Amino acid sequence: MRIDASKVDRIVDAYGCHRDSLISILQDVQAECSYLPEDALKRVAKRLKLPLIQVYGVATFFKAFSLQPRGEHMVRVCLGTACHVRGAPAVLDEVRRQLDVEPGETTEDSRFTLETVNCLGACALGPLVVVDSEYQGQITPGKVKRVLKQYMNDGRGK
Ligand code: FES
Missing domain, CATH: 3.40.30.10 (Glutaredoxin)
Structure with missing residues (x-):
């Protein structure tokens, strides 16, 4: 799934582009997309100036996050x-x-x-x-x- 980068940007901006808000940002992205698409994780990493591996680390650590599309x-x-x-x-x-x-x-x-x-x-x-x-x-x-x-x-x- 390709995600509209502006959607991710809006979420990141709502948290003041603050790295400490990474979990909240990922929660909101997942609420928007129903899961965490790779493109969205890359965009979050870029906007927060964090290594992608760190964003993946958080996304895979918490069971509440899904990297796979979820059903309705x-x-x-x-x-x-x-x-x-x-x-x-x-x-x-x-x-x-x-x-x-x-x-x-x-x-x-x-x-x-x-x-x-x-x-x-x-x-x-x-x-x-x-x-x-x-x-x-x-x-x-x-x-x-x-x-x-x-x-x-x-x-x-x-
Ligand atoms: S074992 Fe506690 S709710 Fe199922």
Whole structure:
């Protein structure tokens, strides 16, 4: 993806072109593009006069940043201990089957990206799947299709 450099410039300028704001700048670029395209990282590095490797270092250190395009909806399946013992692996298998992607991948139609996480801090609700910011607690493989369908047919996106 080629990004409009002026968009990155606007974000960098909003932070006074300050190197200490690198994380905030990357967060805003990701919010704009849904991920961190290589061109955008190069532009940020150039504008902040930082080595590109340093910008990449930050972008790859934080799990919240993605260097790959993300789907319209983010599906996070918790595999933390509490969710695991309550059946999360079977839930993950069903999500993989329904979306036909592996964790870290995005569906061909760019609707969904699947990720696994290691505890979302709501263990009492486990097994837990979070779609975007909506928590789907005590989910079972049998409920997965119905939950995902809400987002497949939400009339937004493609
Ligand atoms: S282990 Fe899943 S929310 Fe804590």
